[in-house]
Amino acid sequence: MIEKLNDIEKLNAFKPVDLYTIRIKSLVDTYGFGYSFAAFYRQMKQGRCTAVFSILDSDITLAVDTDSADVPELAEFFNLHGFTSLLCSAGFLLDRSFDQGTVMSSRVKKNSGNSNLTICALHSYDPLRALYDFLEYDGAFDMWYADIHRRIAKSTAKACAVFENGRMLSSALLSSVHNGCAVLSGVKTDPAYRNRGYASALVRYLCQTVPGTVYLMREHSKNEQFYLELGFKNTDQWRIYR
Helix, strand or coil: CEEECCCHHHHCCCCCCCHHHHHHHHHHHHHCCCCCCEEEEEEEECCEEEEEEEEECCEEEEEECCCCCCHHHHHHHHHHHCCCEEEEECCCCCCCCEEEEEEEEECCCCCCCCCCCCCEEECCHHHHHHHHHHHCCCCCHHHHHHHHHHHHHCCCCEEEEEEECCEEEEEEEEEEEECCEEEEEEEEECHHHCCCCHHHHHHHHHHHCCCCCEEEEEECCCCHHHHHHCCCEEEEEEEEEC
């Protein structure tokens, strides 16, 4: 049975902790249950919570125990509801096109490694506008800014960057933070300033700000050695259905 939720305790009945649950529960911490554009659900099977998922506008994040969940029921719900994207573990199978990559995680906490580097936390309009432009996000800036600004204000996201003469050279972002764990994204360095340790310093800095596990989604063919050297390990395969 799939039920819509307005109670965090019912959401917490799903016990696994992973990239997907951090995204879902961080979204609850940010918006609660009172907004029409953010909805939360769980699947119950024989008295056990076997899946939870969030729908933000038309984007779904699913955390599921594929060994015990009623996968056909979930698939039917998603196909009938419709979505722009559905993020989940690669073990959840739908008959749709998808992108796939690697989940990495780390509990390693180290200092930035560069005492001469000034790392700037981003929270106000102009620096966040610079981050939006630097990362070349799709979609309207106003909607992106409203979301990231609220997340930062609620301590469910953290952003930082390195600047030189007002120009952003490197960035990193914890896009979801919940209960001491986080999801890392937005790691980028201007090609002209690579191999100077900027991105490594930003990742280490952000990892130090949360006591628990930091997760990230990596494309299969990119940046594996970079993150391995920072203490991350390959742990899962993510999949985004379109």
